[in-house]
Amino acid sequence: xxxxxxxxxxxxxxxxxxxxxxxxxxxxxxxxxxxxxxxxxxxxxxxxxxxxxxxxxxxxxxxxxxxxxxxxxxxxxxxxxxxxxxxxxxxxxxxxxxxxxxxxxxxxxxxxxxxxxxxxxxxxxxxxxxxxxxxxxxxxxxxxxxxxxxxxxxxxxxxxxxxxxxxxxxxxxxxxxxxxxxxxxxxxxxxxxxxxxxxxxxxxxxxxxxxxxxxxxxxxxxxxxxxxxxxxxxxxxxxxxxxxxxxxxxxxxxxxxxxxxxxxxxxxxxxxxxxxxxxxxxxxxxxxxxxxxxxxxxxxxxxxxxxxxxxxxxxxxxxxxxxxxxxxxxxxxxxxxxxxxxxxxxxxxxxxxxxxxxxxxxxxxxxxxxxxxxxxxxxxxxxxxxxxxxxxxxxxxxxxxxxxxxxxxxxxxxxxxxxxxxxxxxxxxxxxxxxxxxxxxxxxxxxxxxxxxxxxxxxxxxxxxxxxxxxxxxxxxxxxxxxxxxxxxxxxxxxxxxxxxxxxxxxxxxxxxxxxxxxxxxxxxxxxxxxxxxxxxxxxxxxxxxxxxxxxxxxxxxxxxxxxxxxxxxxxxxxxxxxxxxxxxxxxxxxx
Numbered sequence: 350x351x352x353x354x355x356x357x358x359x360x361x362x363x364x365x366x367x368x369x370x371x372x373x374x375x376x377x378x379x380x381x382x383x384x385x386x387x388x389x390x391x392x393x394x395x396x397x398x399x400x401x402x403x404x405x406x407x408x409x410x411x412x413x414x415x416x417x418x419x420x421x422x423x424x425x426x427x428x429x430x431x432x433x434x435x436x437x438x439x440x441x442x443x444x445x446x447x448x449x450x451x452x453x454x455x456x457x458x459x460x461x462x463x464x465x466x467x468x469x470x471x472x473x474x475x476x477x478x479x480x481x482x483x484x485x486x487x488x489x490x491x492x493x494x495x496x497x498x499x500x501x502x503x504x505x506x507x508x509x510x511x512x513x514x515x516x517x518x519x520x521x522x523x524x525x526x527x528x529x530x531x532x533x534x535x536x537x538x539x540x541x542x543x544x545x546x547x548x549x550x551x552x553x554x555x556x557x558x559x560x561x562x563x564x565x566x567x568x569x570x571x572x573x574x575x576x577x578x579x580x581x582x583x584x585x586x587x588x589x590x591x592x593x594x595x596x597x598x599x600x601x602x603x604x605x606x607x608x609x610x611x612x613x614x615x616x617x618x619x620x621x622x623x624x625x626x627x628x629x630x631x632x633x634x635x636x637x638x639x640x641x642x643x644x645x646x647x648x649x650x651x652x653x654x655x656x657x658x659x660x661x662x663x664x665x666x667x668x669x670x671x672x673x674x675x676x677x678x679x680x681x682x683x684x685x686x687x688x689x690x691x692x693x694x695x696x697x698x699x700x701x702x703x704x705x706x707x708x709x710x711x712x713x714x715x716x717x718x719x720x721x722x723x724x725x726x727x728x729x730x731x732x733x734x735x736x737x738x739x740x741x742x743x744x745x746x747x748x749x750x751x752x753x754x755x756x757x758x759x760x761x762x763x764x765x766x767x768x769x770x771x772x773x774x775x776x777x778x779x780x781x782x783x784x785x786x787x788x789x790x791x792x793x794x795x796x797x798x799x800x801x802x803x804x805x806x807x808x809x810x811x812x813x814x815x816x817x818x819x820x821x822x823x824x825x826x827x828x829x830x831x832x833x834x835x836x837x838x839x840x841x842x843x844x845x846x847x848x849x850x851x852x853x854x855x856x857x858x859x860x861x862x863x864x865x866x867x868x869x870x871x872x873x874x875x876x877x878x879x880x881x882x883x884x885x886x887x888x889x890x891x892x893x894x895x896x897x898x899x900x901x902x903x904x905x906x907x908x909x910x911x912x913x914x915x916x917x918x919x920x921x922x923x924x925x926x927x928x929x930x931x932x933x934x935x936x937x938x939x940x941x
Contacts, residue, residue, distance in 0.1 A: 441465045441528070441572055444595040446588075447472060450524060450568070457519070457554055459527035460547050469526070476519060480550060481512040482543060489540035489808075492614030493766035499814050501623050508616035511546050516557045523560050527551045529573035538575075539808045540766070548578050549609065556606045565603065571596040576784075580758060580809040581608055584780035607756055615762055615812035619755060622814055636754045645734040646753045647677040650741050652686055653706050653723045659690045660856040660898035661741035664883070666698040667890050669739075672748040679736075681726050693897045697890075702730075710790050712797060722789060724799045727775060728782040740771040742850045743818070744886055746843035752817070758807035761818040763800070768810050770800040771849050772818040819845045821852070821879050831876075838879040848879055855883040856898045859931040864908060866924040867915040899940035900933045 441461075454473035458466050459480075466475050487509065497506040529547055532538040551569060559567030566586075571577045572594050582598050589597045611619050621631040648669055652658055666678050680699035682691065683706050691701055707722040727736055735753050739745070749772075752759065757776040760768035785806065794801030819837065823830055837845050852874025858864035865875035887898060900908075915925040932938055 444591045454523040457522040457525040480514040483546045487542045506617045524568040526570045531575035566599040569598045619811035636751045640750045640753045643675045647679045647733045649679040651681045653683040658741040663697040668744040718798045725785045730777040745847045747846045758810040767804040817846045820849045835878040867911040
């Protein structure tokens with residue numbers, strides 16, 4: 350009996366322990382479920398990434414991806430609640446110029462916190478514009494790559510998409526107010542993708558939802574310690590600036606509409622070469638018809654500080670006239686150009702305007718770039734709405750009038766994310782000129798010249814095909830590169846719109862061959878085919894103009910010295926062996 354009772358007690362104790370263990374296991378399981386629910390759920394950033402993958406937004410519209418026949422509206426709405434990036438500032442007060450707009454207005458608010466919008470609510474209805482901020486891993490070079498396959502030989506260029514709001518869900522707005530990010534004076538502050546995103550959202554809202562006045566303008570207000578992007582919101586449209594932060598614009602809708610219709614960066618051509626079909630040439634007929642009638646537009650170039658490029662300017666004018674353009678040809682010159690040469694330039698087709706040179710404050714005295722900021726005078730040609738600037742070391746082979754269709758700043762690519770200023774579309778403006786002048790000491794040009802300067806002012810630009818401004822260089826130094834480029838240089842009828850003669854200029858060489866061959870570090874610019882093309886144009890000019898392309902005695906000495914050094918070095922192409930027959934070499938043909 351005692352043994353039985355002991356066994357019974359032991360079994361009860363064992364059962365009690367088992368019960369405790371079971372209860373502990375249940376508790377642990379319950380705790381584990383809660384842990385998983387609280388700590389292992391997807392983070393908001395991942396959620397937003399997944400939501401973003403369900404909608405494709407271009408600069409024009411948002412298109413929802415369809416999954417199992419249903420639009421993922423709820424996910425889009427949730428993802429679009431991403432909060433704007435905060436700026437460390439105190440509460441934003443409403444600017445006084447809003448008083449003139451009265452009350453009861455509809456105000457679109459971009460990148461503004463609720464904290465910032467409280468005081469605006471007394472003015473009318475505030476409409477928060479929801480959007481997904483661009484990823485911090487999205488870099489400027491993604492939009493402005495160094496190179497794209499313009500010819501579509503192996504790939505079709507494309508641009509990454511910058512998230513845009515779903516514009517369709519918003520009503521029309523009387524005014525759009527935006528807070529712009531500004532990282533100035535950090536290095537590279539102007540090439541901030543988030544800053545560009547906010548500008549593009551505002552521009553698209555203005556085009557799609559902004560109420561127009563009788564001049565087809567709308568109202569846009571920015572809060573920013575940096576000037577809004579000049580490329581998108583022109584200083585001519587600035588109605589008022591209040592304090593350090595408020596900027597009130599009335600942009601023309603048509604201008605903004607064209608801007609947002611172009612590719613978001615130089616990752617695609619603004620003027621495509623190819624259409625949708627295989628080997629289908631892009632249809633230029635609509636652009637050509639729109640630019641057929643001459644308007645307040647002109648071609649222009651600049652000569653200053655010396656007469657070294659007078660011959661180049663003469664041949665440039667002649668090449669433009671041969672393409673059939675009816676636009677004015679405007680030449681800006683300073684007092685370094687003599688009266689006889691001015692007369693020759695006028696005879697070639699230029700309308701001459703005298704300018705005062707503009708010094709580059711960062712340049713050394715007596716250097717090539719000391720006065721190259723004189724190019725800023727182009728923005729003072731306000732009797733024209735658009736100017737196509739062309740360097741004087743370029744000849745034009747095909748009509749370029751279609752470029753007047755494109756806005757400022759349209760140009761060809763040069764290197765990394767910069768454009769080449771040899772041919773560019775600009776829009777004259779006195780206030781733009783004043784801005785350029787005010788930044789001369791502030792901006793550091795990467796090459797010490799106007800190209801580097803302008804690339805810091807116009808960081809957002811539109812890529813034209815390199816055929817528009819085809820550089821005479823052979824950086825790859827391969828037989829294939831030489832074959833392809835020389836074919837383009839010599840093609841008849843021409844395949845290129847213009848040839849840009851880098852290195853020593855054709856008129857500074859003997860006509861027998863390209864003298865860049867004779868100098869080691871200049872050989873990358875050597876092309877006898879391109880050289881011959883220039884001289885063919887020269888020979889078609891009137892004899893009275895040709896004489897301004899002669900050689901000086903000093904230049905003849907330099908050419909003969911370079912030939913001698915090339916012979917001594919035994920340069921393998923052996924251009925130094927060519928018998929020079931250029932009549933300009935004779936004493937009777939030398940010029941002062």
